Amino acid sequence: MAIGIKDVAARAGVSTATVSHVLNGNRPTRPTTRQRVLQAANALGYAQNQAARNLAVGRSSLFGLVISDIRNPFFPEISAAFQDQALLHDMDAVVLNTNYDDHRMLNSVKRLIGLQVAGVAVLTSEIDPAVTALLEEREIAAVYLDLGKVDRLVANISIDYEHGIAEALEYLGQLGHRRIAYIGGPPHLLSARRRKQAFLDSMRATGLEAGHAIDADFGVKGGYFACSKLLAASTESVPTAIVAANDLTAIGVLHRAHDGNLRVPEDLSVIGFDDILMAEFTQPALTTVAVPRSEIGRTAFQALWSMLGEPGGEPGAAGREFRLGTRLIKRQSALPPRTPPEERDASDQS
Amino acid sequence: MAIGIKDVAARAGVSTATVSHVLNGNRPTRPTTRQRVLQAANALGYAQNQAARNLAVGRSSLFGLVISDIRNPFFPEISAAFQDQALLHDMDAVVLNTNYDDHRMLNSVKRLIGLQVAGVAVLTSEIDPAVTALLEEREIAAVYLDLGKVDRLVANISIDYEHGIAEALEYLGQLGHRRIAYIGGPPHLLSARRRKQAFLDSMRATGLEAGHAIDADFGVKGGYFACSKLLAASTESVPTAIVAANDLTAIGVLHRAHDGNLRVPEDLSVIGFDDILMAEFTQPALTTVAVPRSEIGRTAFQALWSMLGEPGGEPGAAGREFRLGTRLIKRQSALPPRTPPEERDASDQS
DNA sequence: AGCGTTTTGTTAATCGATTAACTTGCGCGG
């Protein structure tokens, strides 16, 4: 049988109210009683019944975290950071995958509402308006990614793709690249559109003529095939550098280059996006624009936490906008474009 | 203010009990009343208050899933599969990372108990006995990985490392390898010990003399340095093939080989373990022993689900042992040991 | 019609915490 607050109270020789006060620190308690209670709780291995607690305080200690797919290496870090923060504040997180399916997303949020979560972070790349509407109607604190709108209970984290991309293009420009192609993500995803736009704008700003920009699917194979297309162009317009919309795509490019006997970075420079863990360990290590994933998770939690008011009345802070930067991580996949042919020979024992 | 069962009852002109019966289907209800209730609930946008529900039934619709670290590519698939199953059965999962810390693991389980979870899956590679004791004492259904013990409320999933390893060694043997080295994981982790033992046993069984078996840390860098050590041996005893305890380690080996101008698989064959997503995309694609991660997640859920009895009395099935196989995935990182020099030329356009 | 059964619905106790309102004990100034 489970051990309840009553058992603790009995063992400590006080009332349940006192135990509650000690445990939650809502009221000062004399040190000696305090000790007794704490010891009793410990001895019995008491674990607060959250269900009862939530019922009483009218709010659960759960936050919901909705992501696209935990199998996508973009998300684990976000999720871990979010949970680490939760732990610090004595909360827990329920993480739900939408599998990129709007319907499933809506469903997930409904489930979360049923769980009486205190707040919901929706960190997917595309957000169904029905979701924001639902959350708003239920007056549940929410934080989104790149939704570009804040409200009393709506916070937003926007990623500054522009900066990282600009850095990347600047770098490539300094290296001497002129024909730079871009491989984007599926256009129905907001994050893919935003990245592409940032690329296009940055190219213009840097004074580089836009090379090809084609779309792929954010996957390794998509990157592979997209790269094939790029390479098939007339020799004149084959790019000397490729920027990919995410690291998985960049890895596909790396493979395609390898299969086509192109050396990276000597013959082709490649820059990825995201800086997933794997990026450090590709062959060659991927130069990439880092998206601060841990920080996204951390910030998302903080955003929710700050909007939480006292269950009684205090409204909690209004939602606000958080802006997170991106920056270029220089590794080995980008170098100056092809040097004169005579320098190329079979030996790669440098 | 939130809408409660009372509001629904009022609107439908019945008692709260009836509403509850309709919603939970514990008792048959006349179709007409049923309709009225359902409509009322719908019209009001009623959402069950899980906190109250849990308190009443004494158990939540939550399962706990304890893993080492979601950032480790071994876990996301397990977690996703577990959650997919949960969704099918109208349950949710709270996933907690232990970060390989016993203390944090115990803490996590305590949190889960507080949440009144209906069951807990502990799928870390090392399990603190205090955890099993706690769960047992609280009579909470639990499923573990390789704990080698089952009970009424304790199920176990054991991974048949032996089979996959045997396959790998057989394969290597057929290819003509004789000097095969092994790079293990940190010996304080059970899974690392089990894998190493399986390797050692298999070597003996296959009639191969055991080469070096050294321990590393399950990380890429650890693999890199371990490989260095192996390569530093006198030429006579440098292995022609290396089996790594996990794919991350194998990737480290791949890097070390590359940095040492050894070609994989021509000069050195490498076999990994786990078959993480990344394994398909290393250069060359990694031959590895696949651990059925999705199946682990799925099975873990099923194990818990089947042990769940009626909250009232029905005890639910007793815990049992599940055995999951491993098998060799042949990709490109293993080949016969170095062939006569004249066969080596630059062209790899096969 | 009369009576036992079954079906359908209601009343009210219950889950385990929180917390407002109340009691008790104690120190201290006048």
Next chain:
DNA sequence: CCGCGCAAGTTAATCGATTAACAAAACGCT
């Protein structure tokens, strides 16, 4: 020595569902 005020604890109402026990209605059968 009285009485005020604060500190420390306790009592009991409360949160919103579930569900056992009960009541009423409907049905079937002779």
